[in-house]
Amino acid sequence: MPTLRALECLIAVLDAGSITEAAAVLHLSQPALSHQLAALEREIGAPVVERLPRGVRATVIGRAVEADARAALAAADRVIGGGRAAARGDGGRLRLACAETMTAGLLAPVLRKWLRHSPSVEISLVEAGSADELARLVESDRADLAIGPRPTRWTGAAEVIGEEDIVVVLPPGHRVADRDHLTFADLRDEPIVHFHPDNGLAVWLDTEAARHGVALAAVMRTRQAATAAQLAAAGLGIALVPVTALAAPLPGVLKRLRPNLSRDLLCLIGIPGDPLVRRFVADVLRRGIPTTAAVNAKLS
Structure with missing residues (x-):
């Protein structure tokens, strides 16, 4: 198979009409x-140029391969250009996976920034119901980066x-709505707007x-934490919801648990050295999880 260098030499000679000038150009x-x-x-298996007393010219074979040679060189330029653009964050494709309870609250602001400032980067998103499913997506090379709770392995x-x-979401006027915080004991026998068994939050x-x-005691189940919060606020029961799923305005009452219940959120990285992945991770870390002050503003 001919090398790109050989094709580059052919085109340079045909453009210059001289081996001497083509050599100088290259x-x-x-x-x-x-x-x-x-x-x-x-x-x-045949000559591509004919040597003349002054310069060279393409043979019939040389003319036959010239168009494809130019196309091959142009394609190689596009490969290099596309790779450099991706390294700068100006192009390429980024495959994301995110816990379905966190997409709107945690990931959406970062995606909005990227769509505004890096519109040429193609971003795809897959949502998963559990941390272990997120880990499998990255391990199987179906995602470059996954955002969610800490997986089992x-x-x-x-x-x-x-x-x-x-946090706990209550309907307005609930009998424990005036307490500073709640315990799990306060939830005993209360109707719970719970999560679908496929959602890792349910088991946890x-x-x-x-x-x-x-x-x-699950009175009903949903896959989405934001939906659980809205259903609880509407009076269907009580919901235990991650703060990343809360969106204002929420017509309900929010309470902290005592002892505090929390979980680590991670970026699982498939290719740590990839510049595009590194930039996105940096933006996620910079955005972070809603601060305590922001949560306090939502809590009663």
């Missing part, structure tokens, strides 16, 4: 350029975004409640 010696042409002619690169609190919250001797 910063090659004349013997080195002639060697490239000879290798191309051996590969094809992860041996790759990761960056801790921060610690996320879980059930496990944490069991540690406090409480079984959460």
